[in-house]
Amino acid sequence: MGNFLKKDFFLDHDIPCFKLNDKSTKKVTEFYKISPFPNYKDTDDKSTILEKGNKNLLAVQFKKNIGYQKNVLEVGCGTGQLSIYFSIGTNNNIVGLDPTIDSLKLAHKFSKKNRINNINFVNADIFDDVLADSFFDFIWCSGVLHHTKDPYGAFKIIIKSLKKDGYLLIGLYNKIGRxxxxxxxxxxxxxxxxxxxxxxxxxxxxxxxxxxxxxxxxxxxIHPIESLHTLDEVLEWFNKNNIDYVNSIPSCDFEGQNKNLFIKESKGTFYSRVVNQISMIFNSLGSDGGLFVVIGKKNG
Ligand SMILES: C[S@@+](CC[C@H](N)C(=O)[O-])C[C@H]1O[C@@H](n2cnc3c(N)ncnc32)[C@H](O)[C@@H]1O
Structure with missing residues (x-):
């Protein structure tokens, strides 16, 4: 894999690391140190992680759309289970980035033990902006930005490392759905x-x-940092940064099918977006924490 880092690092347990400086990120890492998320069971191996990943329909679709020989980044990978799921059975190069070294050590230990070689972990804060520009074909960042001090600032940094025509998936807590x-x-x-x-x-x-x-x-x-967002907010982030809206869960439009999240759908209207976010309260999205997901494609 080419060099996916643009800044100097030091190694800890073979993991490239960057010194954490930001106070709020340190607070978050202290939080996850106590209870790494999600944790491994003693019985976990390649097949259980594959099985778990295959139950996550969004992850299945994402992995299928990645295809082969691609550079894939998971931002805020925690203990790396999803990154590991993306790497199993493919020749893609996966990078998992997280500021919590304790979580990454679990990820690293698991991948070494199970001889998964097409994966690298990086111990860094998004705000340290350490990833090479225009390097990744796919970026997954779910459940992360709303735990940072500046979600939009973090978004702008992440998309720098996305190639032109590359895809980005972000998952955030929804202001209505949560x-x-x-x-x-x-x-x-x-x-x-x-x-x-x-x-x-x-x-x-x-x-x-x-x-x-x-x-x-x-x-x-009991998370120390948490913010709530809307579809319109993310559409504005996309608009300002040359990212084309592709699809979302819930859909922006009443006609949205969500059959293949990489097929472009309509942005709908302000009214349809509000109604679809209200409907989250009454379906599994709302009962499961109110996370909404938006996919975009880099246009320039
Ligand atoms: C709720 S966990 C989600 C983990 C994983 N993405 C998932 O969905 O299972 C949030 C993750 O975001 C990471 N995180 C929080 N602030 C971050 C930052 N500033 N830069 C990178 N990752 C961050 C945390 O360390 C933690 O692993």
């Missing part, structure tokens, strides 16, 4: 954990006292 979680968060502060055991649908599917459960509660309800 209402159910915000209500649970408020009740949790008042009444404690019992409320979550009853009201959080994701927790119902996770084993009691499991690490996954603890990581989910911390991530959803």
């Amino acid at each position: 209402i159910r979680t915000m209500i649970r968060k408020f009740l949790y502060k008042l009444f404690g954990i019992h409320v979550l055991n009853i009201l959080d649908p994701t927790l119902k599917n996770l084993k009691k006292d499991s690490e996954e459960r603890k990581a989910w509660i911390r991530d959803q309800y």
Whole structure:
């Protein structure tokens, strides 16, 4: 793989590292150090990660559309499970970037143990802007920007490393679609954990006292930095930065099919976008944390 880093680094456990300077990113890394997200089970191997990835329909579509011999970046990869999923069975070059070294050490250990060689991890903060310009064909950044001090600033840095005609997927907490979680968060502060055991649908599917459960509660309800966004906000980010809107979940338009997220759909109207975001409250997107996803293609 060519050099995907444009700045000097030092190595820790063979992982290229950059010294963290930013106060809010340090706060976030302290948070994930306690409960790396998502964690590995002792029984995890290539086949369980593949199986887990194949249950994530969005990840399946993304991987299928990547094809072969591409440079792929996951920003905020945490413990690298998704990056590893993207690398298994392909000749693509995958890079996973995250500021939490403890999470990356788990990712690195797993990939070495399972002899996955087409993957590299980088310990860096988005704001340090360490990635080579116009290098990646595909970028996945989901569940990350809303945990930074400046989501739009972070977005502008990320897209520098995307090639022309390259695709970008971003996933953010939705201002409307996350209402159910915000209500649970408020009740949790008042009444404690019992409320979550009853009201959080994701927790119902996770084993009691499991690490996954603890990581989910911390991530959803006690994160130190969190912001909420809308489809219109992201469309404006795209507009200002020469990124063409391709598709989204939920759709921007009433006619949206979401069958193949790499096929261009209409942006709809302000009204259709608001209605589709309201509908998140009542479907699985809203019950699962209110994350919405937008895909764009770099145009220049
Ligand atoms: C909720 S986790 C999501 C992990 C993974 N993307 C997923 O969806 O499972 C948020 C991740 O964003 C990373 N993150 C937070 N601030 C960041 C920053 N400034 N630069 C890069 N990554 C960051 C955290 O370290 C953490 O791994």
